[in-house]
Amino acid sequence: MKKVLCIVFGCGLLLGTAVRVEAGDPTAEEIVRKANRIAYYQGKDGRARVEMTVTDAQGRARQRVMSILRLDIGDDAEQKYYVYFHRPTDVKGMAYIVWKHPGLDDDRWLYLPALDLVRRIAASDKRSSFAGTNFLYEDISGRGLALDTHELAGGDDKTYEIKNTPKDKGTVEFSYYVTRINKDSFVPVMAEYYDKNGKLYRRMEAVETKEIQGYLTITKMKATDLNASSSTIAIFDNVEYDIGLEEDVFSERYLRKPPFQWIKD
Amino acid sequence: MLDRMVAFALKKPKIVFLIAGILTVAALAQFLRIRIDTDPENMLPENEFVRRFHQEVKKEFALYDYIVVGVVNESHPEGVFNPQTLEHVYDLTREIGRIEGVIAYDMISLSTKDDVQGDEAGSVRFQWLMHAPPYTETEARWIRSRAMDNPMFYNTLVSEDGRALAIYVPIKEKKLSYAIAGKIGGLTQAMAGEEQYYMTGLPLAEDAFGHEMFVQMGVSAPAAMIVIFLLMWFFFKNARLVVLPLLMAADVVILTMGLMVGLGFPIHIMSSMIPIFLLPICVLDSIHLLSDFYEEYRLFPNKEEAIRHVMRKLFLPNLFTSLTTVAGFFSLSFAPIPPVQVFGIFVAIGVALAWLTTVLFIPAYVALMDASRMASFGVDHKEDPTGLEHIILEQVRRLAVERWKLVLAGTVLVVVVSVFGLLRIKVNDNPTKWFSPGHPIRVADAVLNRHFGGTYGAYLVLQSQDETEEVFLDPALLNYVRDLQEDLLRRGSVGKSTSLSDITSKVYDELLGGGKKNRVIPPTKEAVAQCLLLFQNSHKPDDLWHFVTPDYGKANLWLQLKSGDNRDMAKVVKQVEAFLTEHPAPRPLAYHWSGLTYINMVWQDKMVVGMFVNFLGSFLIVLLMMVILFRSPLVGLLSMIPMTVTIIFIYSMLGFLGKEYDMPVAVLSALTLGLSIDYAIHFIERSRQAYKTKLNWPDAAREMFGPPARALVRNALVISIAFSPLFLSSLVPYKTVGFFMLMIMIVSSIGTLLVLPAIISAAPRVVFGHLDPGKKISRCACGQCMLLAAMLAAAVLYVLLGYSVTRWNVATVIAVMVVAVLGGACFIAGRIRNRAV
Numbered sequence A: 001m002k003k004v005l006c007i008v009f010g011c012g013l014l015l016g017t018a019v020r021v022e023a024g025d026p027t028a029e030e031i032v033r034k035a036n037r038i039a040y041y042q043g044k045d046g047r048a049r050v051e052m053t054v055t056d057a058q059g060r061a062r063q064r065v066m067s068i069l070r071l072d073i074g075d076d077a078e079q080k081y082y083v084y085f086h087r088p089t090d091v092k093g094m095a096y097i098v099w100k101h102p103g104l105d106d107d108r109w110l111y112l113p114a115l116d117l118v119r120r121i122a123a124s125d126k127r128s129s130f131a132g133t134n135f136l137y138e139d140i141s142g143r144g145l146a147l148d149t150h151e152l153a154g155g156d157d158k159t160y161e162i163k164n165t166p167k168d169k170g171t172v173e174f175s176y177y178v179t180r181i182n183k184d185s186f187v188p189v190m191a192e193y194y195d196k197n198g199k200l201y202r203r204m205e206a207v208e209t210k211e212i213q214g215y216l217t218i219t220k221m222k223a224t225d226l227n228a229s230s231s232t233i234a235i236f237d238n239v240e241y242d243i244g245l246e247e248d249v250f251s252e253r254y255l256r257k258p259p260f261q262w263i264k265d
Numbered sequence B: 001m002l003d004r005m006v007a008f009a010l011k012k013p014k015i016v017f018l019i020a021g022i023l024t025v026a027a028l029a030q031f032l033r034i035r036i037d038t039d040p041e042n043m044l045p046e047n048e049f050v051r052r053f054h055q056e057v058k059k060e061f062a063l064y065d066y067i068v069v070g071v072v073n074e075s076h077p078e079g080v081f082n083p084q085t086l087e088h089v090y091d092l093t094r095e096i097g098r099i100e101g102v103i104a105y106d107m108i109s110l111s112t113k114d115d116v117q118g119d120e121a122g123s124v125r126f127q128w129l130m131h132a133p134p135y136t137e138t139e140a141r142w143i144r145s146r147a148m149d150n151p152m153f154y155n156t157l158v159s160e161d162g163r164a165l166a167i168y169v170p171i172k173e174k175k176l177s178y179a180i181a182g183k184i185g186g187l188t189q190a191m192a193g194e195e196q197y198y199m200t201g202l203p204l205a206e207d208a209f210g211h212e213m214f215v216q217m218g219v220s221a222p223a224a225m226i227v228i229f230l231l232m233w234f235f236f237k238n239a240r241l242v243v244l245p246l247l248m249a250a251d252v253v254i255l256t257m258g259l260m261v262g263l264g265f266p267i268h269i270m271s272s273m274i275p276i277f278l279l280p281i282c283v284l285d286s287i288h289l290l291s292d293f294y295e296e297y298r299l300f301p302n303k304e305e306a307i308r309h310v311m312r313k314l315f316l317p318n319l320f321t322s323l324t325t326v327a328g329f330f331s332l333s334f335a336p337i338p339p340v341q342v343f344g345i346f347v348a349i350g351v352a353l354a355w356l357t358t359v360l361f362i363p364a365y366v367a368l369m370d371a372s373r374m375a376s377f378g379v380d381h382k383e384d385p386t387g388l389e390h391i392i393l394e395q396v397r398r399l400a401v402e403r404w405k406l407v408l409a410g411t412v413l414v415v416v417v418s419v420f421g422l423l424r425i426k427v428n429d430n431p432t433k434w435f436s437p438g439h440p441i442r443v444a445d446a447v448l449n450r451h452f453g454g455t456y457g458a459y460l461v462l463q464s465q466d467e468t469e470e471v472f473l474d475p476a477l478l479n480y481v482r483d484l485q486e487d488l489l490r491r492g493s494v495g496k497s498t499s500l501s502d503i504t505s506k507v508y509d510e511l512l513g514g515g516k517k518n519r520v521i522p523p524t525k526e527a528v529a530q531c532l533l534l535f536q537n538s539h540k541p542d543d544l545w546h547f548v549t550p551d552y553g554k555a556n557l558w559l560q561l562k563s564g565d566n567r568d569m570a571k572v573v574k575q576v577e578a579f580l581t582e583h584p585a586p587r588p589l590a591y592h593w594s595g596l597t598y599i600n601m602v603w604q605d606k607m608v609v610g611m612f613v614n615f616l617g618s619f620l621i622v623l624l625m626m627v628i629l630f631r632s633p634l635v636g637l638l639s640m641i642p643m644t645v646t647i648i649f650i651y652s653m654l655g656f657l658g659k660e661y662d663m664p665v666a667v668l669s670a671l672t673l674g675l676s677i678d679y680a681i682h683f684i685e686r687s688r689q690a691y692k693t694k695l696n697w698p699d700a701a702r703e704m705f706g707p708p709a710r711a712l713v714r715n716a717l718v719i720s721i722a723f724s725p726l727f728l729s730s731l732v733p734y735k736t737v738g739f740f741m742l743m744i745m746i747v748s749s750i751g752t753l754l755v756l757p758a759i760i761s762a763a764p765r766v767v768f769g770h771l772d773p774g775k776k777i778s779r780c781a782c783g784q785c786m787l788l789a790a791m792l793a794a795a796v797l798y799v800l801l802g803y804s805v806t807r808w809n810v811a812t813v814i815a816v817m818v819v820a821v822l823g824g825a826c827f828i829a830g831r832i833r834n835r836a837v
Helices: A004-014 A028-040 A137-141 B002-011 B013-033 B049-060 B083-098 B137-149 B174-189 B202-236 B239-262 B271-299 B303-334 B338-368 B388-402 B404-423 B440-451 B475-491 B500-511 B525-535 B541-546 B566-582 B596-630 B633-657 B663-694 B697-704 B707-722 B724-728 B732-762 B764-771 B782-805 B810-836
Strands: A045-055 A061-072 A079-087 A095-100 A107-112 A117-122 A148-155 A159-166 A174-182 A188-195 A200-212 A215-225 A230-241 B065-072 B114-118 B123-128 B164-171 B196-200 B456-464 B494-498 B554-561 B589-594
Touching: A028 A148, A028 A159, A028 A174, A079 A137, A095 A137, A107 B525, A200 A230, B002 B013, B002 B303, B002 B338, B013 B239, B013 B338, B049 B589, B049 B596, B065 B083, B065 B174, B065 B202, B065 B440, B083 B137, B083 B164, B083 B174, B114 B137, B114 B500, B164 B174, B164 B440, B174 B196, B174 B202, B196 B202, B196 B440, B202 B239, B202 B271, B202 B440, B202 B596, B202 B707, B202 B724, B202 B732, B239 B271, B239 B338, B271 B303, B271 B338, B271 B663, B271 B707, B271 B732, B303 B338, B303 B596, B303 B663, B338 B596, B338 B663, B388 B404, B388 B697, B388 B707, B388 B732, B404 B633, B404 B732, B456 B566, B456 B596, B475 B494, B475 B500, B475 B525, B475 B554, B475 B566, B500 B525, B500 B541, B525 B541, B554 B566, B566 B589, B566 B596, B589 B596, B596 B633, B596 B663, B633 B663, B633 B732, B633 B764, B663 B697, B663 B707, B663 B732, B663 B764, B697 B707, B697 B732, B697 B764, B707 B724, B707 B732, B724 B732, B732 B764
Parallel strands: A117 B123
Antiparallel strands: A045 A061, A045 A230, A061 A079, A079 A095, A095 A107, A107 A117, A148 A159, A159 A174, A174 A188, A188 A200, A200 A215, A215 A230, B065 B164, B065 B196, B114 B123, B456 B554, B456 B589, B494 B554
């Protein structure tokens, strides 16, 4: 099952309306696949202005404000992202492009305007921090369904509880994670990560959902690092779907010249 | 009053012991509430600036106190960078992370840290330094090269020669370090490999010391008691009688510690030393009495008469030796260091209790003894005493009385030479050095500081004086910090330092292709900010916040020192000061120090200076008491001479031997004073008693070198031998105590038996003038009045100053109460004396 994380950036923008579950509980694989489909394959493109506030153990807050553009490529799971930083002021103009290739390493580029440098970010794994927030890079680009085994571990009236265990334990820092998926909408509402000692250390939550252009959209997400006692809240504003983005925008050329027709500076 | 007390004890011995028994049981019951505090940081009051600031800095930059685990492989050609050792390090790191009390999240180890790497092709990669144990030597070498290339890890995590690497284990609380180190020790023992494991770090040294100290106390105090018992048995040939001083000493220790625990004071490192201090003091009191009882037993018709006589004769000297010791320790309550105050006050209380038990228990015990069993007891006065002891004492007497000019000249010479020794004393301390060189922590300290930049951490927190935000994004400031780091490294006291400048220049370097190591800071504020945002895309973005606050308003420079010596820390503080003055910062900077190494420097400085000031105070108080006791300022001053010579001599030995003036040495000055003045009191007081019957000094001296001198020598022997096992201790402060006991006993007994009689021989009338028949005590001897006035003024001034610098707390309140009690005791003693004269 795709984690809540992907919802934040990808799926979050494009989440479809609720899909009713057929009579009787589906299997874990079916739930995961459905949630994944809703998360990834609704709509064609989208954009949002995202405000992330990181609050550390001492209550000190720091902010990141960015615009995110997203486009689905073909009928496959291929996707492209453009992330443009508005704030902090010193990093204004920094931009990422991500080409997501399910099953393969993603392509990532970064632009640093102060040095006028474009650098390819080599992906050794996807579980590094996204811009110093409590969200991980994998929360943006998504985690391949085939990387984990999924089992229905329980749940209640409203949610399914799925336990996801990585097939290759060596590549990740968690031993497993548990997702809660809304039975009606198939929206993942919570994901909890357990470390190699079986201790809960990380949590992702969908805090607020709204319907936008007929798509159910998570507009407020929270990621908490229980070890560091820090958390990040991401708020999605100005969410729009099907705006007619072109693939050209997601090329290296546009890193140096941001597509201001799509991004309000 | 004394007679009544002794008579009561003789008449109702069982009641005396019954009351004592009840009190002892009550004291023992207090031990149920025992609280133990092994943290030397508590030497400073909790609200002390440097402590509060340290806590603030730890919170602000998410820092912890570290245990340093070192892994050294000297046999493999690649050092620690071989698959097997690295696998062990990987496993060890994971297992340590599971130990309760370890902050696994912030551990610094090859397998918990992220590396950034750029290449010429224009890509930047973030990856774990050691995500999994390497399979091949090539992989191991790659890890080595990445770690060496990173200024955050080089010389901190990996040694320059690749033979050692470190795991920094952050712990929740310092007091957990000993237990955690024990568990880590268990883990490393299970790792069979070519590599060796070491553990050190200040929190561990401090906590381990606290623990081992208690163990040592449990071993050495009883050992000393057994030796004392055997020696006294040898001297007095009556096991039943000599067991008493030991029982009394044990009882005094129980009562004192029980009172302390009962009043809610935790047993701190300092107060755990109370038994070892009380032991010799208690024993000394009773040896004087028993020795005289032994000498004179046969001169009296029965044991009750004998003990009554001895008690009467020795009452004043005993009272005053106790009072001076009380004063010596009590003056510690002026120290600005809470545990030292508690220590001083309770040793003082213990000494007072020891006096009380001596006065009550000895007569009571004698009353209970079966006279028939004492048939062989006592000196047979029909024969002239012979034997080695007698011959030596006779020689000493001749030397002191007949060739006193020579003795005094010798004394002056010793003092002059000693002053040179005093000048060579180095004030220094380092908790790691409280362990003997062979102790595992000391060994680890030596090995790891040879390999790494240093295991002693200090933090220099910099902040702008006018702006509060984003100042540390300014490249000019980052360059300045980098220059400061390079300057410190060049001067040699700092082995390694890490700062925001290192992170920034590392990321910048990798962005530009990597491998240049020239520590260039990006040109603009925006470029710095963007490099740092890029850094935050790593697996460990929070590592940034150990070195700067999220608003970039304060920066933290982590310094690693190879030595935890106060002097070395002080040197670094001076170097930083010098750099900041000589090279004005691009923006006006304020700075503060933090970190355990720095805190230790602060409290040790305070302690050493404080103890010296206290010592002066004790000296004054004891001097005043001597003036009161001997009814003459001049005699009072003279009586201080042997003790002063003793102290000057012992401390000059430290200077000549190169032993540093550290915390234990500082505390021992009070003991030296309290113990060595005792001999002078006994000697002068009893000389006067002898003079009263003989009416000339040479004859009185002859009597003095009989039983009184014997008691003194036996005393010295018992204590110095009893504490010699301390030399075997693995804790250096215990060795120091052993050394001091030995020196105090030897030097002050020589001083008293040689210097004091020589002084009296030079001017007997000063000491005995008022005892000559026909001579009247001069009511106004102006010189003496002036002397007395000066002493009083000095004492008043000292007390005033002492209390104005010390804040009021429980300890000082008790202290003031003790002053009142002391005053009362003096008054009573004075009245008793008046009647006697």
